[in-house]
Amino acid sequence: MPWTDGQRLQGGKYVIDKVLGQGGFGITYKALHIELNQTVVIKTPNEYLSHDPEYDKYIDRFIQEGRILARLSEDPHPHIVGVIDLFKEGTIHCLVMDFVPGENLFEAVKRRGALPEAEILPCIRQIGEALVVVHQAGLVHRDAHPGNIMLRSNGKAVLIDFGIAKELVPKTLSSKGIAGNEGFAPYEQMSRGSRDPTVDVYCLVATLYYGVTGQRPTSSLARKLDNTFLIPPKQINPSISNQLNQAILKGMALEAKDRPQSMQAWLAMLEAPKAKPPPLVDPVHRKEVVPSKAKLPSKPILVKPTTKPPRIIPWGWLVGVLLSYLFTGYLLAAFKAPYIIWAVAVAVAEAWAVAWAKAVAWAGLVAWAGFVAWTVAVSSTVAWAWAWAWAWAVSLTVVGAWALALAVAGDKLLESFSKVNTFLILASTSSLGLGLGWLGHRIFNTGT
Template structure:
């Protein structure tokens, strides 16, 4: 049976704005739906908290507070949070919908990846985590399932459901959060987490991309946890012979069992990754591991809240691919040339032809000598080096320092090299110059005063200031007109990095009390709601209820809740009560009769009269056995 059809939210209009189309994932804290924002006409994902958790005020407050924090991470590699709100008992987040697959899908289908592909995926992941770490947050659940690869090739980090502020208590009681294969030793032993646990998890993910397998395995999660505590992650080259030493060093640095030895956050690890890439040659980056295209993959201990699309929709990533099939190219190289036909003695060559041939041979030889005699060299690896270190390396390579430019960077340390022209490893003539781009660190800007501006204008002001519009929370206000900004977070005048997302609180206008229209005829219900300043939508499906067919069975938002003027109330109409056959209980004892009627869905009333005060047998019933009556209605039994 398709459980999606039974989900009460599918087909509904949540908060008068989000049309829920399908359920796509279920997690421990929330259910994720694909929905359409009817105001902006765009597809998005709705993460709706489970009703059992929504009754916990403290949990809801933390859920909303953390959602606001994540929404401020306006980073191209983070799944964005657009909106947050509540509709009756439903507390939700409106998030970016990513069409594509997960890194887990890629690993299952393709096995180990080429080093270039692994680093191409790891770098945007670290950039996203670096933005979170510098904003004061730690993900705590990094794994291939939470790395989304869009159909357009963009890499995004998803499911910040376990995210916590770095400076808050992060220990767990009685359980360990995260997937066991990616947990750092300190998470397992103390249950605590700081940015270095994300660094450890990324090191494990890199190992898995390079080798096609996890570093530690076992018959049970407990065995895997034990190995993470007591055994080092082995070098990837032990599984993939010939893998570059720099990649072994990268994995060893990120997965050290001692947290103090690891890079202190994802930004520091990203700098190491870029330095390692710069030190690798094209042949090392494009080497195809023998584990490529392995079909076997053990993911018994993995769980994910992301349901990916079919791999047939997978964008062709530059993984395990060459410009043309290796077999075809090899076969052409190995194919023996066709035998030349036998000819008679060569004709006499003229002196001119002989001289020309000799000169041609000498010219080619001279060219080869010139190319290989030290006239050319390669640009040394300079990424993440200080300006002074870069100049020294260029001088040692016999190269000049070209134009030096500066640029802002959120991920590259101030005063170090962001890029070079030509790029590291490029072939260049000796004594030529190499241009350097040096990081000035993150650009710092002030949050403008946005109060009193219409939402679209406030967003324009943020972009003009070098900032990004973040999550929008709507609140009732008697003082601020509907659709205009009440406040921002961070507040006006706060200094922050350029590109930071600024959360906005926007007025919903004066509140309107939603009247109770259940049990009313549709026309009367619509008139009453419209008089209150609300719009009306009729749900496509009808339900059985105690009310007559055509009357309102239920409404969303519910009665006595508050809504903004112009909001939509969804009405679900009744199909009438469900009719149930009444069991025949005449002649049965009172207890037996009551039990049968209640099991059939009826309420029971006893009529004993004067003669039945001491009797215990049913003499009659208000609806005869075999007839039907509305489920939930009352059947009176006469006792004599």
């Protein structure tokens, strides 16, 4: 039975405040250290596990890892919860740790939704560096899920509640109880009780997945047994970088051998590639071109690039944009559709959509197809039924050309230009095409 509020331990040294959490493996209490007037956390094994055949092994592991954590606390790490005491109250072993105020990552995401990449990454790096220290001490946390990562008000993250002896699965617990944080543990941990560092890599990366998407990742067991796929985080949150997306997918590889084999290796995937300094000019070669009486410079000379990389302009695709709009302008003029100003406005809007929101562009093009079809149909002097059929066929063909030319030209331009410049180039090209098509038809008609 759990201890009740106000219960005293160790002759009144500690006073129980309340139960913070209770799972299949242990109970966590909030308590007060009377002498220090300090709030602490006391973790104990669940009492009913004493009837389990593996209980003695479980307790041995609990004590062993508690002592290792206590040694880690002799040189405190800012992102690892400190261990204060290890004692036995009656038959129950107790581990006393610092109380970390704040909210855990589960609570933060529940309150705010997906967190910005720039905000969550420093916290994950801090926990990753803490796990490096844990691994060097011969431990594996095995429970680095969002509920065990506390976020302080100063933006610092702290790793708490080590999954002590969690690889020893009591026979009295169901498999459902073991996988209490489904989605954050690799299947080899749940099926075999793995103690490899790659377990912590998976757990921490799954926590990062949750932080940037606001959604729990697909369970590793479902991926292993049911061939369920892990949805890439960028598919859920397109704002995250490609580098982060790839680091998450690599760290959550289903098979342990396919993940980075150490926490350091995975953390390196989060670092931006560093530019290599330009090569130094070899002094030996400089002697050949320097007069014999001239003094060589005392410091090496850096070779600096003399020109900027050329801007890539997709002329072919821009010509395609121009021609497709020229054809449209000619078509509108041929059927005497008094909508050239509307057409220019739509061309400018489409250029904006391609530069800023590709999905909007496609929707705009479909709507524009209907606009052209309606314009041609109501302005035509031929029979209505034939006008509608012909107009739709031509409109959809032109729309396809627009969509392809705009999308590809937009992508190419964005590689060398800002979104504003890309918009101006596309808007000018499309508007010019419409105007030339309209003007061409007027000149042609005047000539005949």
